[in-house]
Amino acid sequence: MSKRKGLSFEEKRSRMMEIFFETKDVFQLKDLEKIAPKEKGITSISVKEVLQSLVDDTLVDTDRIGTSNYFWAFPSKALHVRKQKLEKLESQLIERTERKQSLHQRIEKAEMGRQNTEDRAALSKELEGLRQERNRLKAEVEKYKECDPExxxxxxxxxxxxxxxxxxxxxxxxxxxxxxxxxxxxxxxxxxxxxxxxxxxxxxx
Missing domain, CATH: 4.10.810 (Virus Scaffolding Protein; Chain A)
Known part of the structure; x- marks a missing residue:
């Protein structure tokens, strides 16, 4: 019998957000350390780290009342954050695409009746790097397609x-x-x- 594979960090983040969205409630850390292992399979020892990463990404809000810290996340806030990131990625993708087209034109011009030069080699290397970056951004944009206005x-x-x-x-x-x-x-x-x-x-x- 194969050993069960543990959750990845992103899976833990996603399941932690499900707790907030499904309950629409406010929690203390100790509450989440009890709920997360039982309902979402997140080990209690990793709850604090996962929660802090969501707070750092502004997906989860937190405030201190008296001596206790409280955490909450509403779907409207999460949707707004995802839309902002999607817009930023799309803007970067357009910028990289325009840069790629510009480099293509410069390379084509450089190839007219010329031998290989250091400048052309550097441009080719930069173009390849931009292609890889463009592919990465495309994949990142796909992750945020769920932010549909519907x-x-x-x-x-x-x-x-x-x-x-x-x-x-x-x-x-x-x-x-x-x-x-x-x-x-x-x-x-x-x-x-x-x-x-x-x-x-x-x-x-």
Whole structure:
């Protein structure tokens, strides 16, 4: 019986995003370290590294409330990030294609009645490098074809769900603040300062 192959890093990233998109919820690291292995097959020891890579790529948002860090990702944000990257790649592809055409013209001109020169050899080498870069960019662009405008309507519905989830968490924060004020006699400003809650913290309209 063959040994089961582990998930690649990109597969782990993709499955981690599925957790956020499917639940439309906000998590702490400890929550994800419990959920990811059970539901997505991501080892708990790699959860932190995978999560940090998604935060670094701005696919997952994070904020600190009190002494805890919270993480969330909404489909609308992910779609926007992918579209931006797709536009950048397409722009690079156009630039490389124009550069390639320019080099072709220069090589053809250089070949007219001339022997091989160092300049022509350098141009040929640069052209080959641009061909490889163009192929790489084409493959990269294909990865982002999923950002089709047809998903916009679905994203709008997901935005509503995400807003409701955010407001539920906001309601929880207000409930905890009210409890702390009654239980310990803390002033609201003291609670906000202690737990890093901004003055304009409120529900999303």
């Amino acid at each position: 998903v916009v309507e679905e994203i709008r519905q997901l935005n509503r769900i995400a807003k409701d989830a955010a407001n539920r968490w906001t309601d929880n924060v207000f409930t905890i603040k009210s409890w702390a004020k009654k239980k310990f006699g803390f002033e609201q400003k003291q609670i906000d300062k202690t737990f890093g809650i901004p003055e304009d913290f409120d529900y999303i309209d």
